[in-house]
Amino acid sequence: MFPREAHRAVFRTPENLEFSLVLAGPAIRFLAWLIDLLVIAAAASLASKILAALSLFSQDLAAAALTLAYFGMSVGYGIAMEWYYAGQTLGKRLLRLRVLDAQGLRLRGYQVVIRNLFRFLDMLPACYLVGGTACLLSDKCQRLGDMAAGTIVVRNPDPGKPDLEKVVAGKFNSFRNYRHLGARLRQQVGPVEAGIAFQALLRRDEVDDAERIELFRRLKEHFAAKIPFPPEATEGLPDEQYVRNVVDILFR
Amino acid sequence: MILDLERFVASEQPQWRELESILARLEAEPGATLDLRGTLRFHHLYQKTGADLAKVAGQSAAPQLRRYLESLVSRAYAEIHENRDKRVRLPVRAFFRTTFPRAFRRHLGAFWLSLIITLAGGGAGAALVRWDPDAKSVLLPFEHLLGSPKERVAREESSATGIAQRPKTYFSSYLMTNNIRVSILTLVSGFAWGLGPIVLLFYNGVVLGAVGYDYIAAGQARFLAGWLLPHGSFEIPAILIAGQAGFLLGAQLLAGSRRGGIRKRLRAAAPDAAVLVGGICAMLVWAGVIEAFFSQYHYPILPYWIKISFGCLELAALVLYLGWAGRNDGNAAASAKGIVTAAAEPARVR
Numbered sequence: 001m002f003p004r005e006a007h008r009a010v011f012r013t014p015e016n017l018e019f020s021l022v023l024a025g026p027a028i029r030f031l032a033w034l035i036d037l038l039v040i041a042a043a044a045s046l047a048s049k050i051l052a053a054l055s056l057f058s059q060d061l062a063a064a065a066l067t068l069a070y071f072g073m074s075v076g077y078g079i080a081m082e083w084y085y086a087g088q089t090l091g092k093r094l095l096r097l098r099v100l101d102a103q104g105l106r107l108r109g110y111q112v113v114i115r116n117l118f119r120f121l122d123m124l125p126a127c128y129l130v131g132g133t134a135c136l137l138s139d140k141c142q143r144l145g146d147m148a149a150g151t152i153v154v155r156n157p158d159p160g161k162p163d164l165e166k167v168v169a170g171k172f173n174s175f176r177n178y179r180h181l182g183a184r185l186r187q188q189v190g191p192v193e194a195g196i197a198f199q200a201l202l203r204r205d206e207v208d209d210a211e212r213i214e215l216f217r218r219l220k221e222h223f224a225a226k227i228p229f230p231p232e233a234t235e236g237l238p239d240e241q242y243v244r245n246v247v248d249i250l251f252r
Numbered sequence: 253m254i255l256d257l258e259r260f261v262a263s264e265q266p267q268w269r270e271l272e273s274i275l276a277r278l279e280a281e282p283g284a285t286l287d288l289r290g291t292l293r294f295h296h297l298y299q300k301t302g303a304d305l306a307k308v309a310g311q312s313a314a315p316q317l318r319r320y321l322e323s324l325v326s327r328a329y330a331e332i333h334e335n336r337d338k339r340v341r342l343p344v345r346a347f348f349r350t351t352f353p354r355a356f357r358r359h360l361g362a363f364w365l366s367l368i369i370t371l372a373g374g375g376a377g378a379a380l381v382r383w384d385p386d387a388k389s390v391l392l393p394f395e396h397l398l399g400s401p402k403e404r405v406a407r408e409e410s411s412a413t414g415i416a417q418r419p420k421t422y423f424s425s426y427l428m429t430n431n432i433r434v435s436i437l438t439l440v441s442g443f444a445w446g447l448g449p450i451v452l453l454f455y456n457g458v459v460l461g462a463v464g465y466d467y468i469a470a471g472q473a474r475f476l477a478g479w480l481l482p483h484g485s486f487e488i489p490a491i492l493i494a495g496q497a498g499f500l501l502g503a504q505l506l507a508g509s510r511r512g513g514i515r516k517r518l519r520a521a522a523p524d525a526a527v528l529v530g531g532i533c534a535m536l537v538w539a540g541v542i543e544a545f546f547s548q549y550h551y552p553i554l555p556y557w558i559k560i561s562f563g564c565l566e567l568a569a570l571v572l573y574l575g576w577a578g579r580n581d582g583n584a585a586a587s588a589k590g591i592v593t594a595a596a597e598p599a600r601v602r
Contacts, residue, residue: 013329017302018309019322064425071429075436086279102515104326106334109342110526117529120433121440144443148501150519156323191315 007141009152011104021154024097026135029143029153030128035091040077044070078116083109096156102140103150111149118145174233175245182249185227193222194250197243204240216240261317264304268324271297275327298328350578352531355524356493357574359500366453366495370488373457378465380458391462401470408475408550424544431487431536435494439529442498445505449498456491478556481563483543489570490535497528535570542566 007023047069055062081089087099087107099115101107122131122143131143140152175182197219204212216239223246224234234242274294278284286294305321343351356363380387388398396404434452441448467476504517546559 011326011329013302013333015299015302017305017325017329019302019305019325019329021322021326022319058421060421064421067422067425067429071432075432100326101330102519104329104333106330108523110523113526113529114522117436118440118443120436121443144440147515148440148443148518148525149522150515191318195315 007139009102009104009140009154013104021100021152023141024153024155025141026128026132028095028097028155029135030132032089032091032095032097033128035094036077036089039090040073043073043077047073075116078119079112082107082112082116087112092153097153098156099151099153101150102142102146102152107151111151113149115145115149115151118143118148121145173245173248174237175229175249178229178233181227181229185223185246185249188226189223189246189250194247197223197247198251201240201244201247213239216243219243260304260307264300267297267300268304268321271301271324271328275324275331278331279327294328295332298325298332301325301328347527347530348534351527353574353577355527356496356531358524359496359528362496362499362503363492365499366449366492369450369453369495370457370460370492373454374461374464375457376454377458377461377463379461381462381465382469388462388466391458393459397463397466401467401472401475405472405475405550409552420544420548423548424540427543428537428540431490431540432533435491435532435536436529438491438494439497439501439525439532442495442500442502443505444502446499446502449495449502453491453495460488474556474560475550477563478550478554478559479547482547482559482566483539485563485567485570486535486542487539489574490532490539493528493532493535497525497532500525500528 007025008020009023010018010020012018048066051062051065051069053062054065078089082099085093088097092098099107099112101111119131122128122134122145124130128143131145134143134147135141138147140146142152146152200215200219207215220239220242223243237245271294274286274290274297278286301321302325305318305325308318308321377391380391392398438449438452441452464476467473500521501518504521505514507514507517546554546562549559550556
């Protein structure tokens, strides 16, 4: 019932600390590239207007400057931005993506250069088909440039906390009387399941009535199978309220 | 583990914020350093946050908090465990004095392979044009090379003044960008197990061989040398070095799982490939300027002996530079090695 968690790169440090980072898939990376493409197009358009002034002196010089400027922007944009902003272009910044060393270390200049030059290969034959396919097949979502440079692209987390008040405020929770079961529930339920239940409550009005009833029925069955609460706590309790109680226990 | 999340966050958050502010400073200022006390504090906060991460790792209710702590720990890990040289600014002078020629010499075998393939292509191109002069129309990509060499030389020499007045800056910029693009493509195509550079270098050789044979057979060797040597003495080696860099990457794939696996070998080879690209770009910028502003001037404006001598001097200087530059610079050797050095104790990645 529950989808697999997104691809993650898991690192274990010499101090035996373990941390994982969510890898960015080809779709969101493509979107970031589209944003960068727009930025380059806008910059090129601006440059052409500024450099047009040079044609007052020499048309030859203006054409040369424009050729060099466009080439410099199209090849150098990614290199300069990722170098300066520690692995982020404007597109990646907007979509909260970041390029990292594949071993979790600091991104190096040569890695930025190599991964950006490989765009020539990754974008073949069109729209990053080679790179996108490599990304789909790679266990670390790497395009060829990432493989050559030893880099990965991760999604930066949003450190905000869920707004519980929106979904559980002011409601009586019959499960709270069973503290030992609540503790076991927290142990048994994983972050993905908890997140789905929370999102289901938060976005309950976005789905049809019949679909909502079915969704909460299945969620209730799932949680009830994990930790069954006694009948006196669940008697007459609608499925949605059951899930609300579970979320209250999990998140508070 | 059962955790009172609210109390946990309230008690630990000040330390996370402190770690975050240190990281923000270190990341924003590449030259920033910490004194001994600051370093000890930074390390303590890293370990503390790592321990906090371990506490929330199994908590279903804290996916966002876990991601936040993972982000902090990963950033701190990158700062603490990185032992490669932290470069504050581009070492341009050291790059040209030592880094580039040293990287070139480290992979000399790949360069000879590039040269051999280009020569083989050259031989094939010359042979094809000799046996079938009509093959020129198929082999040569430029229209002005398809006609009779004698007629072209006569035309160029008679309209020398007109050529001198033609705009050249745009032509120069076009040559630079086009050649750099081809070189990058030659390099990255090395990722196809080295097959890409073989095809591109061989084709390049075929074109050169066909043109060379055509002009020499027509008795125009002097024009050919005067035309090609001034810019070709940098342009052709640059393409060969691009092939060298491509073979360097391709060789890592061909070696399969030997010597630590493909990823580890690519990690070791990529710095030199990037250095070679930097050198290639500089060479092609020079070649573009010379081709537009010098090579296109023919007799009687520029006598052929001047152009040929200039080209030979350039080639000799390039050979001396690539062969000997930075040989005796001990400090630079350590610096150049530092670029390649991988972390001594990297994280194990699953």
